[in-house]
Amino acid sequence: MWLILYLILGVPVSATISLRGLHGFIRSPGFPQGYSNDLSLSWEISVPPGYGINLRLTEVDLESSAQCAYDYIEILTDEEHSPPICGDSKQGPQRFPFPLEFRTSGNWMQLNFKTDFSNDLRHTGFTGYYTAIDVNECEDRSVCSHFCNNYIGGFNCGCRPSYHLNPDGTRCGVNCSGQIFTSFKGQFTSPNYPLPYAENSQCHYRIQIEQGFQIILEFDEDFHVEGDQASQCVTDILMITSGGREYGPFCGERAPRIHEQLDNTVDVTFSTDGRGERRGWRIKYRSTAKQCPPDFILHGVISHREEEYFYRDTVAVRRIKGYELYDKIQKMHHPSMKFKCQIDGTWNVSSIECVPVDCGTPQSLRNGRTNYTSTIFRARNTYTCAAPHYTLEASAEFECSADGEWVDIVTGSVTLPKCKPVCGKCDVFSGTGRIIGGHKAGPDEFPWQVWIISGSERGGGALVGDGWVLTAAHILQTGSLPIVRGGMTDPSENNQEGQVYLKVRKVFSHPGFRHLKGRIVNFDNDIALLQLDKRPRFRKGLSPLCMPRAGEDGREPDIGKVGLVAGWGSTGQGRVVSELLYVNVPVLDMTRCRGASYGNWRPMFTENMLCAGEAGRDSCQGDSGGPLVFQGKGGECVARGVVSFGPPNCGSQGVYTRVGRYTDWAASVMEEGDRGLEEEGEEEGEEEWEEWS
Structure with missing residues (x-):
């Protein structure tokens, strides 16, 4: 066929012929008539695994050349590559013994045939045949780790008792995988321990106990595993895995130490090579709750x-x-x-x-401020009041307690301090003047002075305490709540700067006041307190007058002592003024007032009254209820009297209710009234400052 192809095409021929049988012939194209030029042919011989190949060339006639450079054949196997073959097997200097035989223990062989472009003489080529031969694999002792059994076309391996053949079919090992230990304590060993362990083994042991418990491993001191720990155990390897961590590899003759408690699942793997000469190991384990x-x-x-x-x-x-x-x-x-x-x-x-503990935002004080940076345990809060018109009446330092409450750091009490109004701030005792044709009061000289309208009556009063007005009972006879204005000196100006309307909540006239009509008029106990609906925000131009201390016997002031009285009443010529006037008046003996002319009516005189005034210095109609003020020992202004009555012709002396005789009554009324106001929940806090400013 090749010759035909060559003759038709006239081109070189290159091809590969595959031979798959257990035996067969092989020969050059055109044998024995001769082969063509420019051939490059290969025969690939393959036999089943377990067989070798024997090739016998019975005749060779190729163009002879030095080192077979022109025409030649060559044989290739897995083991060798034969030198080129050429010449005539029957004659010539390249004669060699025949038949030529080539053998391989592998199941593959290749014969290559190459010719050049010309031949001067005709050469017949080559012929031969091949056969599959049996290979004794057992001659190689490393083929099987224990026993080797050869048969035609193959071999098989066997193992000693207690061993099994590994999946590779050549290595023997022991059955040391798949063991799972579930008890809370136990032990296990390498195969055959304490005898030498099996070679070529891949052992896997697992300890698996209930979750929530941990495993403690202990190795016997009798530990012998082939390998060097310093060289990372490259032959036989013992590994521990638990909780995603690996421990090892371990080998050598020193028992490992795992000091930590392992997870509830521990995997132990033991890999050995082809030699089994060491005793191995034993592991004891116990468990403890995590x-x-x-x-x-x-x-x-x-x-x-x-x-x-x-x-x-x-x-x-x-x-x-x-x-x-x-x-x-x-x-x-x-x-x-x-x-x-x-x-x-x-x-x-x-x-x-x-x-x-978080005590929360400290409770605010009316007319006071909180000062804190934290609200948790042991935080501090300092209360301050709106000085100079208020002062703190108790400890200012509070701490967040372990019980979650702000407590006084001195007393441990949760009771909040109060900002007490500073009373009696005045600087008017250096002046002179009188109401009748008297001296005009400055805008801030009588900050306690208020104007009262009760029906047709006009009078005065004084801010006292925190949200109270002191006045005379006789001007409050209408049964309706009076109108009170403060913080001003001219009541005719409704929009005067600083002026406030003070709404009255309740009227408390002294229970002993009995005002009789007719010729005899009783002004005994002519004193009253007005409770305001809201406590005013005291400031410059609006602040309270001091009351005498509770428990005083009311004998003060002494005769001759000079006080101040202010008001918007008559000046003595029947004219009511629109500006606040004040005058200095001395205290007189009561006989001076008893002997005065009162026209058609006869007033009663009691020890609850005091007499004050002198010619040209007196209070008059419209001044009723206003305070008679004296300077206390600390420079504060104190209400010692309340304008009550006097002769129709003003300008000599007048009668005043002696306030010092009513301190206990006033204290009781104000205490009870303040309590009722707080129980009804009067709003307190720093935001109220703006309302009364």
Whole structure:
């Protein structure tokens, strides 16, 4: 066929012929008539695995050349590559013994045939045949690790008793995988321990116990595994795996030490090479419940504390002073809680934290301010009052207590201090003048002075305490609530700067006041208190007058002592002024007032009254209810009298209610009234400052 192809095309021929049988012939194209030029042919011989190949060339006639450079054949196997063959097997200098035989233990062989472009003489080519031959694999002792059995076309391996053949079919090992230990303690060994362990083995052991428990491994001191620990155990290898961590490799003659407690699942793998000459190892194991840390919640105290806590242990935790247990999910605070050591060695506290007690925003003071930077345990808050018109009546320093309340750092009380009005601020005792044709008061000289309208009556009064007005009872006879204006000197100007309308809540006339009509008029106990609906915000131009101290016998002031009286009443010529006037008046003996002319009516005189005034210095109609003021020992202005009555012709002397005789009554009324106002929830706080400014 090749010759035909060559003759037709006239081109070189290159081809590969595959031979697959157990035997067969092989010959050059055109044998024995001769072969063509420019051939490059290959025969690939393949036989089944387990067989070798024997090729016998019975005749060779190729063009002879030095080193077979022109025409030649060559044989290739897995083991060798034969030198080129050429010439005539029957004659010539390249004659060699025949038949030529080539053998390989492999199942593959290739014969290559190449010719050049010309031949001067005709050469017949070559012929031969091949056969598949049996190979004795057992001659190689490394083929099987124990026993080798040869048969035509192959071999098989066998193992000694207690061994089994590995999947590769050549290596023998022992059955040392798939063992699972589930008890809480036990032991296991390398194969055949303490005899030498099996070679070519891949052993896998697993310890698997209940979750929440941990495994402790201990190696016997009798530990012999082939290899060098310093060289990373490249022959036989023992490995431990647990909880995602690896321990090892281990080998040599020193027993390993694993000091930590392992997870509830431990895998032990043992790999050996082809030699089994060492005794191996034994591992003992025991278990313990997974341990939880003893200190797991900051600022919490564990009841019945133990040195160690394990899975399923339960403890009660209470807060330490100043802290509380807070559940972030339920958003609840607890004084104590129970916690359980969980399966993973942690406490079930992920949503719980021990936080400082929070006392919240300190309660504000009326006419005062809070000063704090934090509201948690041991934080401090300092109260201050609106000076100079208010002063703190108790301790100003409060602390956030462990109970979650702001307490006085001195007394431990939760009662808040109060900003008490500073009373009697005045500088008018250096002046002179009189109401009748008297001296005009400055805008801030009588900050307590108020104007009262009760029906057809006009009079005066004085701010006292915190939200009260002191006045005369006789001007409050209409039964309706009076109108009170303060913070001004000219009542005719409704929009005067600083002026305030003070709404009256309730009128308290002294229960002993009995005002008789006719010729005899009784002004005994002519004193009253007006409770304002809201406590005013005191400031410059609006502040209270001091009352005499509770418990005084009312004998003050002494005769001859000079006080001040101010008002918007008549000046003596029947003219009512629109500006606040004041005058200095001395205290007189009561006989001076008794002997005065009162026209057609006869007033009564009692020890509850005092007489004051002199020619040209007196109060008059329209001044009733205004205070008679004296300077106290500390320079403060004190209400010692209330304008009550006097002769029809003003300008000599007048009669005043002696305030010092009513201090207990006034204190009782104001205390009860203040309590009622607070119980009804009068708004307090810093925002009220603006309302009364």
